[in-house]
Amino acid sequence: MEKINYQLKLDEIISHLDGVPTLLLHACCAPCSSYVLEYLSNYFKITILYYNPNIYPREEYERRKNELATFLPKRNYKYPVTLIEDNYNPDEYNEAVKGLEKLGEKSKRCYECYKLRLKRAYDYASQNNFDYFATTLSISPYKISSWINEIGESLADDGKVKFLYADFKKRNGYKRSLELSKEYDLYRQDYCGCIYSKEQSKKE
Secondary structure, three states: OOOOOHHHHHHHHHHOOOOOOEEEEEOOOHHHHHHHHHHHOOOOEEEEEEOOOOOOOHHHHHHHHHHHHHHHHHOOOOOOEEEEEOOOOHHHHHHHOOOOOOOOOOOHHHHHHHHHHHHHHHHHHHHOOOOEEEEOHHHOOOOOHHHHHHHHHHHHHHOOOEEOOOOOOOOOHHHHHHHHHHHOOOOOOOOOOOHHHHHHHHHO
């Protein structure tokens, strides 16, 4: 099966934009958002959706959210970038990965976590008349970009809102996020977010 270059698909979408569309961007933290916002804010009016019921514990969730909120005003963007927080209900995550808890990173458990958060982004975008929805998740070398894009594509099948394909780690996106994190002294967590990734990080 031929590997899809999602960066080229993003290039194609951007090259055919008409005006400045609205984008609902799911984000997990400030470091992952830094480069993605630098890039996409040149083409879209962005609303960030902070929806991450997977993050454990609550203190970590709040720390990542506050870091993102503090970081945004420090940057000048071509088009508006705003932030909204969704509900924090870990039960939603626990239900989504029920029976998969013992699987490792990059497993079916992670797939269901991507799906949970992308579905919420899609629902919010479609209910609030956004042109596109997307997520920052693909910037991480620890995330499987093909899964993220396949889920997004599937959700957008009904045509209510378009999915913005992406693999933000391409073209040194991840490297740029590291540079921005250092420049703005951003808190960079040492595990993905869930209790299972935290435990695995401790072991390693």
